[in-house]
Amino acid sequence: MAAPALAQTPAAAPTAHDFARNAQVDDVSISPDGKHIAGLVSQDGVTKVVAIWETADPDKAPTILGASKMQLMAVNFVKNDRLAVVAQQLWTYGATKAHLQKVYITDLQGSKWTSALPENRGKSDYEELMQAISNPSILSRLPNDPKHILVLNTGANGAGDVYKVDLYDGGADRVTRGSERFGGLEPDHTGELRARQKVDFDNGKVYVAQQIRDPKTGEWSEHFRSYAKDRNLTTVVGFSDDPNIVYVRVRQNGADKTGIYEYDVQQRKITEPAFEIKLFDADGPILDDDGKVLGFSYGADTGRDYWVDPVLAAAAKSLPAALGIKTVTLQWTDPAGGAPPSKFSYPDGAGVQITDWSKDKKYILVRKSGPNLPPEYYLLTDGGKLTLLGKSRPQINPAVLGESRLVQYAARDGLMIPAFLHTPPKDVYGPGPYPAIVLPHGGPSARDELDWDPSGWTKYFTARGYVVIQPQFRGSEGWGSRLARAGDAQWGMAMQDDNDDAAKYLIDQKLAAPDRIALFGYSYGGYAAFAAAIRPNGLYQCSIAGAGVAEIKRFQGETYNDRFLREYQRPTIDGLDPLPNAKNVSIPIFVYHGDRDQTVEVEESRRFVGALKAAGKTYKYLEIKDMGHQYTFMTPEMLETQLVEIEKYLKTDCGPAGL
Structure with a gap:
């Protein structure tokens, strides 16, 4: 029986703009002497600047450091009075379009900005180019040295050289050659x-x-x-x-x-x-x-x-009660098998984590966050006083986001698959069944986390009445070797079965309407969306592929050129190849890609869409200008575009009458 139409999105549901805008406060750290706190802040949700507070008076207006031509991406103390700041800008060279990141060192007033490694002129135009796009890496902040840090050179001229850099006079002594x-x-x-x-x-x-x-x-x-x-x-x-x-x-x-x-x-x-x-x-x-x-x-x-450590252990023990953290207990079957089920507890909706501390541990930085709570940052002083430093997204009301929990389901061959289940608020949308989104992660040698999702791909949709499940399909990392190795050469086959079995789990739990299920994924998840559209399983009304791998043979070829990857990674990559099978697509599909993607080239989606067009298939294609592959290479506008376009597609073009 068909499920009732999706209820009208309530006015309280956060907008795509609410999810996509930059955090008001993020990436918070404390100086080793505990006198200052630094973080990235954004008042308009677009431009990020560095803010520096005095720990003794966190309510005092912070010192603000900005950059006019580059977007600031990260900040951290390397000395009591020196910060390492990661900045990013667009870069185009011929037909190559990418993003550049650079590490800069500055004092706490922003009076002088220098590259983490002194830049030398190259011996050729090519070396000059490689020098310009290289991003030296800080190997160690040398905590017991008051003046120096260790920096790894990544440029073409002297790649692999390690330098001891003086942060005050700009000198750099080579420690070892690359x-x-x-x-x-x-x-x-x-x-x-x-x-x-x-x-x-x-x-x-x-x-x-x-x-x-x-x-x-x-x-x-x-x-x-x-x-x-x-x-x-x-x-x-x-x-x-x-x-x-x-x-x-x-x-x-x-x-x-x-x-x-x-x-x-x-x-x-x-x-x-x-x-x-x-x-x-x-x-x-x-x-x-x-x-x-x-x-x-x-x-x-x-x-x-x-x-x-006794101080940090005591703080970790006291913080959940102080911040209202509750826990749930889960009966867990290890995917490795061979052992009876056991129990473990984890935070319900939001948890707390110690993220940084002063050397004497008098000051401790704390982050409270979870799948239903955008990060909040606190300062714990002398193990007792807890001060709110800032909320990353105060415009989002956690009460309208629904619930999230860790679950397991048995795949068709009996392997236990972990998954993160996100359900809509019952007081708005009832107990279900709901329209559903199966959301496999990228990688595939990666995993999801039961924490705040800055992309909005989970909570934006639960707030709108969708149930979302994130299967940790075979091939996922972090859950043990058996689950990871079970995905070898199973692209579009047993790995895809796990995604389909997640959809069946939702149906069995009466959480998903059988005729209102879509699969959406990005990167490897985009590949899974291609496979979902090609495989004749009849589970999905549509699929949405973001920056998906469309050519397995091409990917295999890239790993073949590296002897290590040829034995380490290439044996894991095989299965259903989307491009030659585009003619078998049997459901509507939405394909989108960024034109500055350096991980999965946009040409893969272009060729797949070309094959769809030649075969007379139903599709939508969107190319997002200047967007890269990773989240860090997406502006708020790009993130908002993805949420809006995906929701629009689900409502109007997914299946016969929309999801």
């Missing part, structure tokens, strides 16, 4: 380069050698050899306060999840687990300026931290 043989340079807390990686061959098999520098002799030697085909790289992720002990991340002894382990350099062996969590992958240690462990980060419903 080499095509080595990468993954990691300094310890003193600034010594202690780890690097080398790609090499063993009887034709590609491997990554993790090398470590001996703290006594200064000699480099190989400590771990990880073969690309195994996709289980042993990687140095931190240096302890003992120069002989480093932290490595790996799946140990056939485990499904990554853990963090202590490694003894002299004994050349892993001595003990530093951090393992039963249900999720561990990410890495959180270290202080002297290499002492403060905590560990890991993946769950979203990125979480486990604190061992």
Whole structure:
């Protein structure tokens, strides 16, 4: 039976402009001495500037630093009185259209801006060009050095060189020369380069050698050899306060999840687990300026931290009650299988995270956020006083966004698939069934988070009466090796089955009307939208493909040219190829793409649309001027355009009479 027509969108629902505008406050950090707080602010929702507050008087008007020709993207303290600022601008060279980002250093008054690495003239026009588009990377802020930072050169002239840069006189001394043989340079807390990686061959098999520098002799030697085909790289992720002990991340002894382990350099062996969590992958240690462990980060419903430092652990324990955080408990079946279901708890609607702190931990920065709450930033002083610094999107009322939760469903072959389920507000739209959107993520070696979605792709639609599900289909990372490896060479096949099974889950739960389901995705999710339109499963009334991969063979070819990727990534990419199958599209499809996309070239969508036109298929195509691939390369206007056009398409062109 057909579901009733979608209710009129209530006046209280946030507009596309509300979701798309830049945050009023974002990217907040604190100086090591705790005297200043910096962040990006935007009063008009378009232009971002740096704001600097005095911690002792956060209500005092901040100092404002701006840039007239570039968009500011990120800010962070590198010294008590110096900031690193990432700025971005459009760049065009012949037929190449892209976005450039640069790291600049400035004082707290903005009186002088310099590149993170002094720029030298190239020896040719090409080197001049490469110098202009290179973006040096800060390897370490050298917390115990009052004047210097470590910077990695990425330009054509001297790529890979590491410099010790004086932030006050502009001098730069080269610490080591770059080499095509080595990468993954990691300094310890003193600034010594202690780890690097080398790609090499063993009887034709590609491997990554993790090398470590001996703290006594200064000699480099190989400590771990990880073969690309195994996709289980042993990687140095931190240096302890003992120069002989480093932290490595790996799946140990056939485990499904990554853990963090202590490694003894002299004994050349892993001595003990530093951090393992039963249900999720561990990410890495959180270290202080002297290499002492403060905590560990890991993946769950979203990125979480486990604190061992007593001050930070006490703060983390007290904050949920202080900020009104509630939790829900979930019965969880590990996708790895082989174990009975277990339980874990996670925040309900919004959670709290410690994001930064002064060296003495007198001041702690806190972010409260969740799928139903745009980030809010607080200052915790002396473990007791909590001050609101700002709300990122006060124009959005969380009460009208519906609910979000982590769920699981069994795929048709029995594999348990995690998913994030977002339902409309019941007081407005009733208990369902609703029109539905299946929203697979990009990557595909990536995952979604149960946190605020700045794209608006989930909550914009729940506020308008749609149920949205984000399947963590096989091939997704962060949920363990079995789920990730199950996606190998299953593009458009078992991976796509998981998306279809998410739609069936919604129907079985009486949350989705069977004849009112669409699939929308971006990047790899855009590929999934192509596949949904081609496969004859009859589940979807339409599909929407944003910046989708339309040519698998072309993608395979790009990975073939790199020996490491040829063994590490290429075996995972195979399946249904959209372009040669465009003639089989059987439902309406909306294709859109940015013309400055450097990840998935816009020509892929153009060729796919050309094949649709030649086959007489029903489609809509939108090309967004100056838009890149990643979220950071999208202006508020571009984000708003996507939301408005997707909603319009769903209402008017999705299926016989719109969704």
